[in-house]
Amino acid sequence: MRFRIFRYDPDKDEKPAMRGYDVRLDPHDRMLLDALIRIKEQDDSLSLRRSCREGVCGSDAMNINGKNGLACITKLADLKEPVELRPLPGLPVIRDLIVDMSQFFKQYHSIKPYLINDDPVPEKERLQSPREREELDGLYECILCACCSTACPSYWWNPDKFVGPAGLLQAYRFIADSRDQATAERLDNLEDPYRLFRCHSIMNCVDACPKHLNPTRAIGKIKELLVKRTV
Amino acid sequence: MALAKRSFDAVVVGAGGAGLRAALQLSESGLSVAVLSKVFPTRSHTVAAQGGIGAALGNMDEDSWLWHMYDTVKGSDWLGDQDAIEFMCREAPKLVYELEHFGMPFDRNENGTVYQRPFGGHSQNFGERPVQRSCCAADRTGHAMLHTLYQRNVRAHTQFFVEWMALDLVRDSSGQVLGVTALEMETGEVMILNARATLFATGGAGRIFWSTTNAFICTGDGLGMAARAGIPLEDMEFWQFHPTGVAGAGVLITEGVRGEGGYLLNKNGERFMERYAPNLKDLASRDIVSRAMATEIKEGRGAGPHGDYLLLKLDHLGPEVIDKRLPGIREISKKFANIDPVKDPIPVVPTVHYMMGGIPANYLGEVVVPQGGNPEAVVPGFYAAGECACASVHGANRLGTNSLTDLLVFGKAAAESMIKFLKENPGRKDLPKDAAERTLSRLARLDNQKNGESVAEVATEMRRTMQSHCGVFRFPDTLAEGVKKIRGIADRASRTQIKDKSRVFNTARLEALELDNLVEVARASMVSAEARKESRGAHDRSDQYKDGDRLEYKPVHMKPLTARTIEPKVRTY
Ligand SMILES: Cc1cc2nc3c(=O)[nH]c(=O)nc-3n(C[C@H](O)[C@H](O)[C@H](O)COP(=O)(O)OP(=O)(O)OC[C@H]3O[C@@H](n4cnc5c(N)ncnc54)[C@H](O)[C@@H]3O)c2cc1C
Ligand code: SF4
Ligand code: SF4
Ligand code: FES
Numbered sequence: 001m002r003f004r005i006f007r008y009d010p011d012k013d014e015k016p017a018m019r020g021y022d023v024r025l026d027p028h029d030r031m032l033l034d035a036l037i038r039i040k041e042q043d044d045s046l047s048l049r050r051s052c053r054e055g056v057c058g059s060d061a062m063n064i065n066g067k068n069g070l071a072c073i074t075k076l077a078d079l080k081e082p083v084e085l086r087p088l089p090g091l092p093v094i095r096d097l098i099v100d101m102s103q104f105f106k107q108y109h110s111i112k113p114y115l116i117n118d119d120p121v122p123e124k125e126r127l128q129s130p131r132e133r134e135e136l137d138g139l140y141e142c143i144l145c146a147c148c149s150t151a152c153p154s155y156w157w158n159p160d161k162f163v164g165p166a167g168l169l170q171a172y173r174f175i176a177d178s179r180d181q182a183t184a185e186r187l188d189n190l191e192d193p194y195r196l197f198r199c200h201s202i203m204n205c206v207d208a209c210p211k212h213l214n215p216t217r218a219i220g221k222i223k224e225l226l227v228k229r230t231v
Numbered sequence: 232m233a234l235a236k237r238s239f240d241a242v243v244v245g246a247g248g249a250g251l252r253a254a255l256q257l258s259e260s261g262l263s264v265a266v267l268s269k270v271f272p273t274r275s276h277t278v279a280a281q282g283g284i285g286a287a288l289g290n291m292d293e294d295s296w297l298w299h300m301y302d303t304v305k306g307s308d309w310l311g312d313q314d315a316i317e318f319m320c321r322e323a324p325k326l327v328y329e330l331e332h333f334g335m336p337f338d339r340n341e342n343g344t345v346y347q348r349p350f351g352g353h354s355q356n357f358g359e360r361p362v363q364r365s366c367c368a369a370d371r372t373g374h375a376m377l378h379t380l381y382q383r384n385v386r387a388h389t390q391f392f393v394e395w396m397a398l399d400l401v402r403d404s405s406g407q408v409l410g411v412t413a414l415e416m417e418t419g420e421v422m423i424l425n426a427r428a429t430l431f432a433t434g435g436a437g438r439i440f441w442s443t444t445n446a447f448i449c450t451g452d453g454l455g456m457a458a459r460a461g462i463p464l465e466d467m468e469f470w471q472f473h474p475t476g477v478a479g480a481g482v483l484i485t486e487g488v489r490g491e492g493g494y495l496l497n498k499n500g501e502r503f504m505e506r507y508a509p510n511l512k513d514l515a516s517r518d519i520v521s522r523a524m525a526t527e528i529k530e531g532r533g534a535g536p537h538g539d540y541l542l543l544k545l546d547h548l549g550p551e552v553i554d555k556r557l558p559g560i561r562e563i564s565k566k567f568a569n570i571d572p573v574k575d576p577i578p579v580v581p582t583v584h585y586m587m588g589g590i591p592a593n594y595l596g597e598v599v600v601p602q603g604g605n606p607e608a609v610v611p612g613f614y615a616a617g618e619c620a621c622a623s624v625h626g627a628n629r630l631g632t633n634s635l636t637d638l639l640v641f642g643k644a645a646a647e648s649m650i651k652f653l654k655e656n657p658g659r660k661d662l663p664k665d666a667a668e669r670t671l672s673r674l675a676r677l678d679n680q681k682n683g684e685s686v687a688e689v690a691t692e693m694r695r696t697m698q699s700h701c702g703v704f705r706f707p708d709t710l711a712e713g714v715k716k717i718r719g720i721a722d723r724a725s726r727t728q729i730k731d732k733s734r735v736f737n738t739a740r741l742e743a744l745e746l747d748n749l750v751e752v753a754r755a756s757m758v759s760a761e762a763r764k765e766s767r768g769a770h771d772r773s774d775q776y777k778d779g780d781r782l783e784y785k786p787v788h789m790k791p792l793t794a795r796t797i798e799p800k801v802r803t804y
Contacts, residue, residue, distance in 0.1 A: 115334030
């Protein structure tokens with residue numbers, strides 16, 4: 001199977017280049033990650049992140065034939081040849097398919113991604129009804145892979161000011177939690193021409209999310225709450 | 232060459248469930264802490280845990296920590312330490328509540344309490360009937376738990392060293408541990424992280440086998456570092472084969488499927504577990520179910536064109552239950568087995584899953600070694616928790632859900648022991664002159680090696696050897712041959728060659744360094760398996776000790792902290 005892979009090692013290359021690979025696959029190689037491991041067996045200098053190989057750790061996000069996705073759950077059979085692989089767009093490249101995610105995590109941290117509840121803790125669990133708990137479905141499952149944010153034009157232009165879809169999805173995850181008491185503070189934190197309102201509902205993020213989550217809907221809900229608050 | 236050095240009160244190696252729970256305790260107590268991880272914390276393999284956390288909350292039916300303790304001791308085939316097991320089962324409810332307070336999105340019952348599901352080997356009233364003890368968030372419990380713990384650490388301003396790989400333990404001549412050497416992946420820089428107390432929480436090592444539910448990063452680094460520093464490993468022959476890995480892919484299908492009512496079938500459509508475990512059936516402990524499956528396959532009742540797998544049926548649960556309680560399983564089955572479990576059974580085989588052995592520790596998380604006449608002398612400044620440690624609560628066979636419990640309980644306990652140690656031992660000892668010597672020579676060897684084999688070649692051979700010589704059923708002659716082979720492979724691993732010499736994020740170098748740890752674990756496992764001539768828990772061999780040649784092992788603690796000893800008896804389910 002044929003591949004064209006973005007290669008760049010700042011230790012020796014002046015500038016990035018696409019390199020071609022033709023690799024013989026094993027019948028057991030089902031996913032793109034399997035093929036990348038094969039390639040790495042031939043050329044140990046190919047650098048990428050990977051860990052769980054089942055789509056739950058969020059390590060191996062990359063741009064695959066123009067679309068962001070996780071290599072480990074992208075079926076080879078579904079890919080057009082030569083398969084073009086590039087690092088996630090819009091983030092600084094460290095090497096080959098490895099990007100610098102610090103800005104992405106900084107935005108995640110900026111929404112205070114933890115439950116805030118200052119009541120004295122009860123002896124047992126805090127109660128939450130199954131209905132209240134359902135509000136968290138489609139939110140808590142995020143694996144912080146950055147497929148969404150790096151597919152978002154607004155994020156490309158303002159990665160330092162716009163929280164981006166991943167961070168906003170998590171902001172809403174805590175707003176939606178019946179146990180969290182900081183909704184007002186969380187909304188204050190987002191009421192800003194850049195942090196939230198750079199989102200123009202283009203929906204690239206929904207398209208890109210390998211976990212089928214819907215950041216646009218979460219962003220819409222935050223916007224609704226802000227509107228409700230002002231009337 | 233002198234290395235740059237940074238100093239902390241505590242260094243935690245590993246940011247999975249155990250490392251993060253410990254880090255939280257340390258950060259909140261105001262100490263200076265460095266937490267190292269090969270990957271961003273939420274990418275640690277705890278993220279893949281599916282089925283749940285074991286704790287006797289009693290939300291579904293009556294339950295008690297004593298029953299949980301009994302089940303764990305019995306599950307361990309009486310090889311677990313009863314003091315540590317009591318400690319874990321008593322602390323578990325408190326730590327699960329605490330996790331809930333941190334924001335963990337547990338599933339809920341109508342009355343608002345945490346939902347619990349049945350799991351293998353967990354029973355009511357000392358083995359009478361299954362009990363619902365596994366606290367879960369759908370089939371994404373590990374993900375929910377790891378993210379919650381990470382989030383709580385963000386709140387506590389824990390200092391992370393992300394994508395830093397610890398390479399070797401630093402010990403002085405008295406044996407005290409003074410930190411680690413570590414490599415920053417992005418820059419290739421190597422440093423000494425000097426600590427007054429060091430915790431290993433580096434997770435499992437399933438990657439020594441060909442087929443495993445473990446992630447690529449589960450390479451047993453903590454065990455490798457400990458062994459190279461002269462610390463013997465414990466119970467390494469005990470590897471858990473999980474009954475239900477997706478055939479051909481290795482990806483896990485949680486036991487929660489059987490907890491929710493799924494069951495196993497052979498090619499004749501027979502529910503064969505009724506023959507092997509008439510009481511708990513498909514919810515017997517994992518060693519029993521995996522052996523039953525291997526027997527079915529061996530005796531020609533496996534399904535599929537080659538008769539080499541069995542079928543896990545769950546369509547009778549209906550799409551609502553499957554989508555609500557097991558959504559991740561449906562996703563995995565579609566992706567990795569090409570079937571939709573709402574309609575068809577999942578092809579499954581016993582797959583290497585969990586390492587019961589590890590770095591020997593007591594229930595306080597302190598690492599212990601034999602010294603003089605004392606089989607359990609504490610190594611000052613050194614702690615271990617989670618899958619890399621052997622506390623030992625899992626003995627010869629771990630019960631499902633007990634690892635996540637172990638991470639919380641012993642992660643916290645180890646941190647508390649460290650806090651106490653730091654208070655009682657305020658000074659900082661000098662680093663030995665040769666603190667980084669082992670690391671530097673390993674790195675120099677890799678940089679200069681010529682005409683060596685590739686890392687991938689040697690690793691492949693190791694995995695195949697472990698798989699074929701150290702499987703579900705073990706035989707004296709294949710084990711003896713396995714020992715010879717694995718020693719040869721360890722030798723070859725010390726001569727591997729990498730082509731990539733870049734300083735920047737050199738993953739070839741990382742994989743070579745990981746191989747050093749893998750072979751350490753593989754060798755220990757094979758040698759221990761060859762040496763233990765009895766069948767116990769997950770270790771099944773066709774022969775028995777002959778009179779008089781029984782080995783002397785580290786004594787099992789039969790005396791619990793407060794409860795009465797659970798006396799050994801024949802294990803049936
Ligand atoms: C698919 C699957 C499902 C499971 N489901 C369950 C379940 O439902 N219930 C249950 O109780 N158990 C379950 N288990 C078992 C349980 O998940 C693991 O035993 C447990 O998560 C291990 O946690 P840990 O904190 O010890 O290590 P890990 O989560 O593996 O973390 C190890 C950490 O150490 C770091 N590290 C390793 N080496 C180095 C190094 N050299 N330098 C720096 N950092 C390093 C890693 O980066 C990582 O942060 C499951 C296991 C698997 C594989
Ligand atoms: S919907 Fe908003 S966040 Fe999503 S891609 Fe579009 S602009 Fe970005
Ligand atoms: S929302 Fe989806 S795409 Fe975005 S980081 Fe989370 S899992 Fe990845
Ligand atoms: S390797 Fe974990 S998401 Fe792909």
